[in-house]
Amino acid sequence: MIFNKLDTDRDGLVSGVEIRDVMAQSGLQTTVLAHIWGLCDSQSVGKLTAEQFALAMHLIQQTRKGIDPPPQLSADMVPPYLRSVADPGAFGVQDGMNAGPYSHVADFSAVKELDQISKEIEDIKKREATSRERQSPARS
Secondary structure, X not given: OHXXXXXXXXXXXXXXXXXXXXXXXXXXXXXXXXXXXXXXXXXXXOEEOHHHHHHHHHHHHHHHOOOOOOOOOOHHHOOXXXXXOOOHHHHOEEOOEEOOOOHHHOOOOHHHHHHHHHHHHHHHHHHHHHHHHHHOOOOO
């Protein structure tokens, strides 16, 4: 399984650094990849579980086929362990209508969405720089 190969620290999660190359191989624009990451990293922890990674790969494949990723995930796209049985409203279910789990952010303007994507990209760059610094040998 690709996920297991990418999960180099064997914590059951993959970071942006661990999957950067796989995502970049898709040939998609960085902003699209950042949007897909944001959809899949629904709890904003900076890492993806195997289920979230599978969803990201699915969204990348769909995008490569010409199907744009959704602006927000539908309830059936949310990994089962993140679904709230006790609180269906947590995922935007209101009056029998599902607005998706991110309905509370659906009113953001395009500018705010671009700001968020830019922030995510900067966060990824910072994590990558920190990782490179840790991996480079000390100079005398």
